[in-house]
Amino acid sequence: MDGKNGYNKGEGIPKEASTIRTNFHSHTTRCQHATGRDEQYVTAAIAAGYAQLGMSDHGPWPYGDGYVSGIRMRLDEFPGYLASARALKEKYREQIAIYVGLESEYYPAYSGWLAEQAEAERLDFLILGSHFDRPDEDIYFGGITQPHQLYRYARHTILGLRSGLYCCLAHPDLFMLNYPAFDEDCAVISRDIAQAARDLGIPLEYNLSGLYPQSWRRGPGYPAAGFWQIAAQEGASAIIGLDAHDPGRYADTHLYDQAVRDLAQLGINRVDSLVPCRMGKRLAV
Numbered sequence: 001m002d003g004k005n006g007y008n009k010g011e012g013i014p015k016e017a018s019t020i021r022t023n024f025h026s027h028t029t030r031c032q033h034a035t036g037r038d039e040q041y042v043t044a045a046i047a048a049g050y051a052q053l054g055m056s057d058h059g060p061w062p063y064g065d066g067y068v069s070g071i072r073m074r075l076d077e078f079p080g081y082l083a084s085a086r087a088l089k090e091k092y093r094e095q096i097a098i099y100v101g102l103e104s105e106y107y108p109a110y111s112g113w114l115a116e117q118a119e120a121e122r123l124d125f126l127i128l129g130s131h132f133d134r135p136d137e138d139i140y141f142g143g144i145t146q147p148h149q150l151y152r153y154a155r156h157t158i159l160g161l162r163s164g165l166y167c168c169l170a171h172p173d174l175f176m177l178n179y180p181a182f183d184e185d186c187a188v189i190s191r192d193i194a195q196a197a198r199d200l201g202i203p204l205e206y207n208l209s210g211l212y213p214q215s216w217r218r219g220p221g222y223p224a225a226g227f228w229q230i231a232a233q234e235g236a237s238a239i240i241g242l243d244a245h246d247p248g249r250y251a252d253t254h255l256y257d258q259a260v261r262d263l264a265q266l267g268i269n270r271v272d273s274l275v276p277c278r279m280g281k282r283l284a285v
């Protein structure tokens with residue numbers, strides 16, 4: 001697959017019509033804030049011409065204190081998630097390549113558990129969704145408004161990247177959801193994150209979900225231009241992600257194709273697949 005642009009010279013198809021679409025950020029209703037049946041995500045992806053679909057619902061945690069998260073699958077739903085994903089992978093194998101993964105936080109207390117799950121269940125990939133830095137979820141990084149919180153986000157996220165568990169950083173510019181404007185502090189942490197990702201060979205996700213109207217959002221949101229200019233300068237790689245919480249997102253191919261053009265204009269290296277994920281090798285560390 002041509003990770004650069006998917007342009008098929010031989011048949012003279014215009015670049016836009018022949019873009020190879022892939023998505024490794026796709027949810028299910030188990031996370032309690034998505035809609036649609038698992039199969040609808042797959043059929044929507046096929047209808048929109050996607051070649052690869054990575055299922056990456058918000059992963060469960062073995063909370064020891066009875067805590068119940070309202071934004072992730074429960075631990076007892078994990079087997080059903082895997083069974084559903086694998087059944088769909090088999091059923092649609094002629095039409096789309098399906099990979100089975102999770103979007104998970106970096107919670108050091110549970111990292112060993114996550115690594116064990118990934119290996120035991122032979123997950124294809126893990127993406128780091130760095131929304132919180134503690135299992136009690138006291139500060140949501142999409143809600144921060146203060147510079148010191150930016151540094152807390154960056155420190156934690158970079159440690160997560162270095163853990164070796166994940167092969168992509170989801171919405172690296174999450175901190176811009178409610179932060180008032182892209183300032184000097186934003187530039188500093190963007191550079192730190194981009195350099196860490198580059199050095200580790202981990203692509204940063206150009207997340208399209210921020211392009212949809214969300215009434216609760218008060219800041220500039222993402223993709224944040226300031227972040228991506230720095231990521232391009234630093235030589236980081238990007239992968240487009242839908243962060244689909246609704247099968248309907250797959251039909252919005254104009255956004256995907258616009259993102260391809262945006263990233264090309266930035267001059268950033270774009271990858272279109274997370275597999276094979278290097279996670280497996282790093283897990284041995």
Ligand SMILES: [Zn+2]
Pocket residue numbers: 027031033058245
């Ligand atoms: Zn979500």
Ligand SMILES: [Zn+2]
Pocket residue numbers: 025027103129170243
């Ligand atoms: Zn997500």
